[in-house]
Amino acid sequence: MGAISKEGLDIANKSREIVRNKIKEVLGDEIKFNEKEMGIIERVVHATADPEYAKLLVFKNNPIEEGIKAIKEGKPIVVDVNMIKAGIRYNNVYCFISHPDVYEIAKKEGITRAVASMRLAKDYIDGGVVVIGNSPTALFEVIRLIKEECIKPKLVVGVPVGFVQASESKEALRKVEIPSISTIGPKGGTPVAVAIINGIIAYAKDKRA
Amino acid sequence: MGAISKEGLDIANKSREIVRNKIKEVLGDEIKFNEKEMGIIERVVHATADPEYAKLLVFKNNPIEEGIKAIKEGKPIVVDVNMIKAGIRYNNVYCFISHPDVYEIAKKEGITRAVASMRLAKDYIDGGVVVIGNSPTALFEVIRLIKEECIKPKLVVGVPVGFVQASESKEALRKVEIPSISTIGPKGGTPVAVAIINGIIAYAKDKRA
Numbered sequence: 001m002g003a004i005s006k007e008g009l010d011i012a013n014k015s016r017e018i019v020r021n022k023i024k025e026v027l028g029d030e031i032k033f034n035e036k037e038m039g040i041i042e043r044v045v046h047a048t049a050d051p052e053y054a055k056l057l058v059f060k061n062n063p064i065e066e067g068i069k070a071i072k073e074g075k076p077i078v079v080d081v082n083m084i085k086a087g088i089r090y091n092n093v094y095c096f097i098s099h100p101d102v103y104e105i106a107k108k109e110g111i112t113r114a115v116a117s118m119r120l121a122k123d124y125i126d127g128g129v130v131v132i133g134n135s136p137t138a139l140f141e142v143i144r145l146i147k148e149e150c151i152k153p154k155l156v157v158g159v160p161v162g163f164v165q166a167s168e169s170k171e172a173l174r175k176v177e178i179p180s181i182s183t184i185g186p187k188g189g190t191p192v193a194v195a196i197i198n199g200i201i202a203y204a205k206d207k208r209a
Numbered sequence: 210m211g212a213i214s215k216e217g218l219d220i221a222n223k224s225r226e227i228v229r230n231k232i233k234e235v236l237g238d239e240i241k242f243n244e245k246e247m248g249i250i251e252r253v254v255h256a257t258a259d260p261e262y263a264k265l266l267v268f269k270n271n272p273i274e275e276g277i278k279a280i281k282e283g284k285p286i287v288v289d290v291n292m293i294k295a296g297i298r299y300n301n302v303y304c305f306i307s308h309p310d311v312y313e314i315a316k317k318e319g320i321t322r323a324v325a326s327m328r329l330a331k332d333y334i335d336g337g338v339v340v341i342g343n344s345p346t347a348l349f350e351v352i353r354l355i356k357e358e359c360i361k362p363k364l365v366v367g368v369p370v371g372f373v374q375a376s377e378s379k380e381a382l383r384k385v386e387i388p389s390i391s392t393i394g395p396k397g398g399t400p401v402a403v404a405i406i407n408g409i410i411a412y413a414k415d416k417r418a
Contacts (some may be wrong), residue, residue: 112214163258
């Protein structure tokens with residue numbers, strides 16, 4: 001995971017082993033995930049030190065393979081907050097939350113900046129990848145774009161965090177016929193989002209190598 | 210928390226209320242925190258949707274007041290990863306993890322990039338604020354700088370995440386006579402780090418206003 005020193009690699013390897021055992025404890029005999037999905041789950045538990053995520057992650061409509069394809073084709077990734085952009089190992093990433101137009105639109109229309117930022121990113125979302133780790137309203141807006149404006153993202157990673165609307169937004173995402181990765185309940189957040197998409201980017205690179 | 214629309218503010222307010230109740234459930238009657246500490250705890254639980262943090266956060270040597278003072282004086286903040294830099298609402302923030310010298314030093318000396326980045330930031334750390342949300346080795350290096358090179362940060366926010374060395378690094382931090390905020394156990398991470406330091410920055414601004 002970006003480690004170049006022996007110490008860095010040792011920590012990463014030892015951590016991966018512990019993470020695998022913790023996941024086994026949580027999942028017991030009910031492991032219903034394939035190898036690639038397990039790899040993503042491991043990254044999330046590694047990033048959060050919270051094994052509960054093994055029970056919370058949901059993969060719908062072949063999201064990993066669709067994501068790998070999109071990344072290999074160099075499709076854009078649209079994210080809701082700059083922290084996610086800073087964490088993604090990929091060049092073609094867009095975050096409009098601090099765009100001057102977003103402030104204008106949000107104020108004028110009385111919507112959240114997160115919603116305005118997704119509306120502004122519409123053309124990148126269509127045929128691209130969406131990664132939301134913070135804002136439920138951004139995820140609801142992406143779902144609206146899919147349903148009402150026929151926008152078709154290749155993959156939506158929807159893991160907004162929080163006790164208000166986050167669970168509901170992710171439930172709504174799982175009802176849409178789009179490849180998606182999400183979490184059940186209020187948990188989620190930027191490290192979860194980054195772990196998932198960096199995992200998919202790593203898969204896309206390994207296949208090339 | 211940066212919300213400008215009515216919807217954004219409503220979500221923030223409702224969330225804060227739920228967060229307070231969840232924290233009460235976790236802490237029960239044993240609330241031993243002052244008002245400013247509770248504000249920081251609320252931000253962390255808000256950022257992670259994980260009320261357990263109310264039991265994990267440790268404030269040592271008057272860290273919030275020392276942090277507020279440092280921010281008001283415009284002292285630099287040194288962080289371990291760019292995700293944290295992207296999340297902090299402050300101008301004077303340094304992250305050297307991707308600095309070309311850091312790659313060189315890490316390779317040559319067989320240390321992690323995180324350690325090399327702290328070594329390179331030494332002059333900023335002395336009299337500044339350190340925020341570590343990812344790398345235990347970075348935190349161990351800061352502790353070494355304090356003990357062996359008489360470097361004196363005004364505040365160390367040490368919340369690296371993970372099952373290898375993270376707990377130990379935070380325990381070591383709590384043994385040093387420096388203002389610090391840390392978590393017990395493997396949990397932590399970039400959103401926890403950002404929530405804590407943005408809370409302190411907010412306190413510093415309110416006092417000015």
